[in-house]
Amino acid sequence: MKSTCPYCGVGCGVSVDADGAVTGDVSHPANLGRLCVKGAALGDTLHASGRLLRARVDGEPVALERALDNAAARLRAIIERHGPEAVAIYASGQLLTEDYYVANKLMKGYLGAANIDTNSRLCMASAVVGYKRAFGADAVPCCYEDFAEADLVVLVGSNAAWTHPVAYQRLAQAKQQRPTMRVVTIDPRRTASADLADLHLPLRPGSDGALFSGLLHWLAQHGAIDSSMLPHLSGVEETLAAAQPWTLARAAAACELESGLLAQFYRLFTDSDRVLTLWCMGINQSAAGSDHNNAIVNVHLLSGKLGRAGCGPFSLTGQPNAMGGREVGGLANQLAAHMGFSDAECDRLQRFWRSPTVARRPGLTAVALFEAVARGEVKAVWILGTNPAASMPEGNRVAQALATCPLVIVSDVMANTDTTRFADILLPALGWGEKNGTVTNSERRISRQRAFVPPPGEAKPDWWLLAQVAQRLGFGDAFSWQHPAEIFREHAALSGFENHGQRAFDISGLAQLSDDAWDRLKPVQWPVNARFPAGCARLFGDRRFYHADGKARLLPCAAPLETVSDEGYPLLMNSGRIRDQWHTMTRTGAVPRLMQHIDEPFIALHPATAQRWGLADGDLARVQSARGWMAARVRVDGGMRLNELFAPMHWNRQFALQSHVDALVTARCCPASGQPALKQTAVRIQPLPTGWQGWLWQRNIEAPSGLRYWARAPQAGAQRLTLAGDGAARDWAQAQLATQNMQLQEAVGAAGEYRLLAWREGALQLAFYAAPRLPTLDHAQITAAFRAPPADAAGRFALLAGSRARGNDAGRIICSCFSVGETTIRQAMAQGCDSPAALGNALKCGTGCGSCLPELKQLLLTPARA
Ligand SMILES: Nc1nc2c(c(=O)[nH]1)N[C@H]1C(S)=C(S)[C@@H](COP(=O)(O)OP(=O)(O)OC[C@H]3O[C@@H](n4cnc5c(=O)[nH]c(N)nc54)[C@H](O)[C@@H]3O)O[C@H]1N2
Ligand SMILES: Nc1nc2c(c(=O)[nH]1)N[C@H]1C(S)=C(S)[C@@H](COP(=O)(O)OP(=O)(O)OC[C@H]3O[C@@H](n4cnc5c(=O)[nH]c(N)nc54)[C@H](O)[C@@H]3O)O[C@H]1N2
Numbered sequence: 070m071k072s073t074c075p076y077c078g079v080g081c082g083v084s085v086d087a088d089g090a091v092t093g094d095v096s097h098p099a100n101l102g103r104l105c106v107k108g109a110a111l112g113d114t115l116h117a118s119g120r121l122l123r124a125r126v127d128g129e130p131v132a133l134e135r136a137l138d139n140a141a142a143r144l145r146a147i148i149e150r151h152g153p154e155a156v157a158i159y160a161s162g163q164l165l166t167e168d169y170y171v172a173n174k175l176m177k178g179y180l181g182a183a184n185i186d187t188n189s190r191l192c193m194a195s196a197v198v199g200y201k202r203a204f205g206a207d208a209v210p211c212c213y214e215d216f217a218e219a220d221l222v223v224l225v226g227s228n229a230a231w232t233h234p235v236a237y238q239r240l241a242q243a244k245q246q247r248p249t250m251r252v253v254t255i256d257p258r259r260t261a262s263a264d265l266a267d268l269h270l271p272l273r274p275g276s277d278g279a280l281f282s283g284l285l286h287w288l289a290q291h292g293a294i295d296s297s298m299l300p301h302l303s304g305v306e307e308t309l310a311a312a313q314p315w316t317l318a319r320a321a322a323a324c325e326l327e328s329g330l331l332a333q334f335y336r337l338f339t340d341s342d343r344v345l346t347l348w349c350m351g352i353n354q355s356a357a358g359s360d361h362n363n364a365i366v367n368v369h370l371l372s373g374k375l376g377r378a379g380c381g382p383f384s385l386t387g388q389p390n391a392m393g394g395r396e397v398g399g400l401a402n403q404l405a406a407h408m409g410f411s412d413a414e415c416d417r418l419q420r421f422w423r424s425p426t427v428a429r430r431p432g433l434t435a436v437a438l439f440e441a442v443a444r445g446e447v448k449a450v451w452i453l454g455t456n457p458a459a460s461m462p463e464g465n466r467v468a469q470a471l472a473t474c475p476l477v478i479v480s481d482v483m484a485n486t487d488t489t490r491f492a493d494i495l496l497p498a499l500g501w502g503e504k505n506g507t508v509t510n511s512e513r514r515i516s517r518q519r520a521f522v523p524p525p526g527e528a529k530p531d532w533w534l535l536a537q538v539a540q541r542l543g544f545g546d547a548f549s550w551q552h553p554a555e556i557f558r559e560h561a562a563l564s565g566f567e568n569h570g571q572r573a574f575d576i577s578g579l580a581q582l583s584d585d586a587w588d589r590l591k592p593v594q595w596p597v598n599a600r601f602p603a604g605c606a607r608l609f610g611d612r613r614f615y616h617a618d619g620k621a622r623l624l625p626c627a628a629p630l631e632t633v634s635d636e637g638y639p640l641l642m643n644s645g646r647i648r649d650q651w652h653t654m655t656r657t658g659a660v661p662r663l664m665q666h667i668d669e670p671f672i673a674l675h676p677a678t679a680q681r682w683g684l685a686d687g688d689l690a691r692v693q694s695a696r697g698w699m700a701a702r703v704r705v706d707g708g709m710r711l712n713e714l715f716a717p718m719h720w721n722r723q724f725a726l727q728s729h730v731d732a733l734v735t736a737r738c739c740p741a742s743g744q745p746a747l748k749q750t751a752v753r754i755q756p757l758p759t760g761w762q763g764w765l766w767q768r769n770i771e772a773p774s775g776l777r778y779w780a781r782a783p784q785a786g787a788q789r790l791t792l793a794g795d796g797a798a799r800d801w802a803q804a805q806l807a808t809q810n811m812q813l814q815e816a817v818g819a820a821g822e823y824r825l826l827a828w829r830e831g832a833l834q835l836a837f838y839a840a841p842r843l844p845t846l847d848h849a850q851i852t853a854a855f856r857a858p859p860a861d862a863a864g865r866f867a868l869l870a871g872s873r874a875r876g877n878d879a880g881r882i883i884c885s886c887f888s889v890g891e892t893t894i895r896q897a898m899a900q901g902c903d904s905p906a907a908l909g910n911a912l913k914c915g916t917g918c919g920s921c922l923p924e925l926k927q928l929l930l931t932p933a934r935a
């Protein structure tokens with residue numbers, strides 16, 4: 070069975086064998102057989118515990134039919150009293166296109182308001198605005214094959230080595246095969262992605278507009294304008310005039326870069342015939358995100374570096390179906406099939422749907438939507454495939470809004486998330502491997518996700534749940550599909566409906582697929598129509614764009630510098646992703662293998678900044694913004710700029726006591742796109758005072774109370790928590806952990822050390838180790854004891870000691886594919902392994918998905934820490 074990975078926008082094809090083992094699909098053009106560690110671990114996420122298997126209404130389990138009746142009745146009551154504007158849908162780039170199409174049709178075409186928005190607002194909204202303003206259409210011009218053809222690849226605001234790992238591996242391979250290829254990374258942090266870079270520009274956060282305005286001016290100054298492009302462009306004069314003040318010196322000063330370094334980049338860009346710029350959240354998640362997008366597209370347009378192999382402005386999509394959501398009109402400010410809200414377009418859509426009504430003006434965008442919920446204007450919200458209480462900025466306010474909202478419907482695959490706890494009605498959705506449909510990746514490639522395991526419990530596809538409620542609201546005829554292929558055909562037909570070459574998104578060539586042909590559909594890049602029956606890899610080769618005049622538009626970058634300041638909060642906090650976790654961790658957080666690489670929330674900062682605020686590597690810190698605070702472990706990182714912090718976005722209330730980044734992040738938005746500036750929050754930092762720190766292994770997930778800090782990580786057979794508390798560890802343990810019918814084995818050491826094992830009928834129930842500072846333990850030994858307890862008293866005492874006496878602990882895991890840790894790697898280095906290849910031969914590390922290669926190289930360069 071072939072399917073598509075449900076994580077990032079690379080959209081890798083996977084093959085699943087009869088036992089559910091997942092490998093890369095060698096025939097899929099996106100990955101040609103490769104997978105990253107998240108994709109390779111997909112098999113471990115099937116049959117996960119904690120699934121939502123039954124519907125619940127007001128906390129009580131009920132039959133699904135009753136829950137659907139209840140949802141429809143309550144929605145109807147709200148609409149009758151308050152009108153359709155009081156209802157909203159908040160959807161996700163992780164839904165399938167068919168699900169998404171139905172959600173949008175229900176909201177905009179039948180309820181008649183446009184209050185459907187999606188987590189893509191936090192992700193792609195600025196890119197959509199950028200492309201639409203430049204090309205007249207939300208159309209990504211490039212494809213992955215361009216990686217192999219480019220002379221220069223610019224990665225800006227993208228940590229692709231960790232976030233689009235297979236794409237990054239393709240880049241690495243291309244560079245290896247063609248060593249003349251150059252790579253530049255532009256990111257305030259030196260990340261794993263800088264591993265490939267010939268040049269890294271650690272620019273000041275939010276200064277990308279200045280950097281690319283400076284490049285535009287440089288192109289004009291250095292005769293690097295492609296004059297054959299000029300007849301195809303509008304807005305050239307104003308845009309060049311706006312860029313004129315951005316001399317090299319001024320841009321370098323604004324970006325806080327050495328002008329020589331910046332000039333090196335400008336020269337590389339100018340001198341390279343084929344340049345590909347890849348960008349992601351460092352550009353989009355900014356209060357000037359849309360302008361930063363246009364600043365990038367501008368330089369490609371003016372220099373003629375697009376529409377050819379190896380060239381173009383390529384915005385990477387985050388989620389597996391971020392692009393599909395854009396196609397169906399999942400964003401509140403557009404209609405389906407790339408249509409806007411002009412009268413002609415609204416009429417056309419209504420004609421096609423034969424619907425009673427159609428939304429005539431844009432609806433509320435994500436941040437505004439939850440504000441309207443908080444004000445009581447939106448009284449019902451249906452959340453599908455996203456976890457806004459964890460992932461929206463000002464998370465505590467969003468949680469508050471959901472708590473007071475009269476009707477919250479949540480469709481999810483997991484029972485307990487930060488958002489499901491606010492649900493009045495909880496609907497069990499089918500997850501990956503269980504559901505059937507299509508997704509579109511970063512390069513416009515439509516691929517199939519296929520079902521290969523039977524539906525668990527009463528879970529149903531998202532499209533079906535939506536259609537059932539629509540039917541109960543009286544829209545039966547328009548929502549009567551029996552199979553997702555029917556929905557796909559309708560979506561494909563709409564894309565071609567009265568299109569006449571005016572809308573980039575056109576897959577009318579797929580509108581006649583039989584159910585069978587849809588099921589067998591091979592990955593294909595849109596457009597797929599009479600002109601491109603087999604799809605189309607690159608757009609704009611003919612230099613015809615989608616504005617009415619057929620030209621592309623250069624756009625002056627109005628405010629090229631984003632600035633954040635907040636009295637009393639002198640540091641700037643950036644946030645983003647780590648290699649092995651996916652967003653709010655509902656799936657990846659349950660897989661022990663994926664928790665090995667980074668197992669705790671952290672806050673990264675430069676050694677000098679750490680010192681300035683009284684912190685050292687491994688300390689617990691408290692980070693505070695005007696909105697909230699969090700606790701995290703300090704990671705000293707020489708790749709950070711001074712006075713800046715970086716925190717992973719992943720940890721939330723299910724995985725840690727108080728380490729939720731979005732509780733701190735403010736909801737400042739880009740005025741053009743409504744996308745929040747998630748990368749920049751003004752904060753301060755200080756040590757988190759604790760009496761003791763420790764580790765607790767236990768069999769269940771329930772978190773203990775009375776602590777200052779905890780974060781949990783699943784192990785095979787147990788949950789492991791990192792803890793910190795006040796007072797004496799023993800007092801806390803006595804109060805919290807003393808459980809009946811357990812044999813306790815205790816050790817009280819000098820200097821505040823305390824250890825405790827609890828046994829029941831010879832099986833280890835919990836293990837607790839505490840000291841004033843976090844003790845170093847033999848984790849492998851302790852975890853193993855939950856599956857196979859020590860045979861004799863000596864073994865039990867050794868376990869209570871917990872120390873690394875036997876020296877068999879691998880250390881911090883670097884390679885998740887083969888569980889190879891830093892200690893093991895250092896030992897091999899001491900024995901003469903001096904290259905990633907030698908380490909791979911000796912230990913296999915780096916030979917699986919390859920995502921750890923940047924870190925292996927880093928280890929080879931750095932001496933062991935004392
Ligand atoms: N492992 C993993 N992969 C993922 C995901 C995941 O959760 N986990 N999520 C997927 C999704 S939905 C998305 S959207 C993508 C996101 O993929 P990326 O955007 O690559 O990931 P982030 O870590 O959010 O941020 C990228 C970089 O932007 C930098 N940055 C911050 N501010 C600025 C700035 O002002 N200018 C510039 N130039 N750079 C800046 C940050 O330092 C960071 O290194 O990842 C996708 N892939
Ligand atoms: N501070 C900060 N915040 C951020 C970001 C950042 O960089 N920094 N990045 C932002 C970005 S780019 C994104 S994309 C968002 C992501 O944020 P979210 O979308 O909130 O994160 P996920 O954990 O992916 O949530 C997906 C939810 O859908 C459920 N689910 C999985 N499969 C299915 C399914 O098939 N059907 C249904 N109905 N449910 C399913 C999962 O269990 C989970 O609860 O976070 C944003 N928030």
Ligand code: SF4
Pocket residue numbers: 074075076077078079080081100103104105106107108109232233234235236
């Ligand atoms: S690169 Fe992205 S799509 Fe490919 S296997 Fe990894 S997470 Fe999945």
Ligand SMILES: [Mo]
Pocket residue numbers: 191192193387388
């Ligand atoms: Mo995203």
